[in-house]
Amino acid sequence: MSFDIIKGMATTLKNMGRKPTTVSFPEEERQLPPRFRGRHVLHRYDNGLERCVGCYLCAGACPADAIYIEAQENTEEHRVSPGERYAQVFDVNMLRCIFCGYCQAACPTGAITLEKNYELASYYPEDLVYHKEQLLEPKGQSTIGSNEVWAEPAPSEAAQPVPQAQRLFDGSRASAAAVGLGNVTAERPVLLTNEEQDEDRRKL
Numbered sequence: 001m002s003f004d005i006i007k008g009m010a011t012t013l014k015n016m017g018r019k020p021t022t023v024s025f026p027e028e029e030r031q032l033p034p035r036f037r038g039r040h041v042l043h044r045y046d047n048g049l050e051r052c053v054g055c056y057l058c059a060g061a062c063p064a065d066a067i068y069i070e071a072q073e074n075t076e077e078h079r080v081s082p083g084e085r086y087a088q089v090f091d092v093n094m095l096r097c098i099f100c101g102y103c104q105a106a107c108p109t110g111a112i113t114l115e116k117n118y119e120l121a122s123y124y125p126e127d128l129v130y131h132k133e134q135l136l137e138p139k140g141q142s143t144i145g146s147n148e149v150w151a152e153p154a155p156s157e158a159a160q161p162v163p164q165a166q167r168l169f170d171g172s173r174a175s176a177a178a179v180g181l182g183n184v185t186a187e188r189p190v191l192l193t194n195e196e197q198d199e200d201r202r203k204l
């Protein structure tokens with residue numbers, strides 16, 4: 001018996017009594033860290049409206065070009081979100097996604113978060129483009145997801161620019177401005193640092 005075989009057997013014997021580091025998935029599930037980033041979820045307000053206002057910030061922030069959005073105008077007859085627009089199409093390509101969480105960080109309304117769902121396997125690549133219908137919380141369910149872990153709670157005396165305190169869109173002017181209704185006047189003047197560079201900027 002060569003020395004290499006004895007060495008190998010010794011390693012095997014040494015590890016035989018140790019607790020395994022693997023788990024028997026799916027019967028057993030691994031305890032995930034609190035900031036684990038898995039599959040995306042699109043959230044709603046308590047009143048059923050979708051948080052997403054179709055602003056494309058998440059798609060712009062995505063380093064992997066994994067998010068595809070088509071925004072549509074809300075109308076009084078057909079209001080989907082409290083903002084001017086909503087996402088008619090919202091796709092996330094899980095084959096491109098690197099689960100960096102930039103989309104979650106970029107979203108001004110807490111509409112998209114990465115949750116603890118990691119069961120993403122499929123035999124077909126086209127199944128791994130997740131559509132809005134799969135990502136959106138069902139009606140009657142309103143959560144803010146892992147934002148709870150990520151967001152530092154605001155000081156109690158601070159004015160709430162976004163309706164995070166109540167976890168819902170409360171119809172107030174502040175909430176409306178925060179989620180994209182552009183027809184409210186700013187409380188204080190917006191200072192432009194470079195008039196020439198900023199001349200095309202949308203006036204508040």
Ligand code: SF4
Pocket residue numbers: 058061062063064065066067092096097098099100101102103104114
């Ligand atoms: S987690 Fe990162 S890579 Fe994935 S969709 Fe969001 S921004 Fe893009």
Ligand code: SF4
Pocket residue numbers: 051052053054055056057058059069087106107108109110111112
């Ligand atoms: S950043 Fe948020 S509100 Fe804007 S399109 Fe993405 S998910 Fe929707």
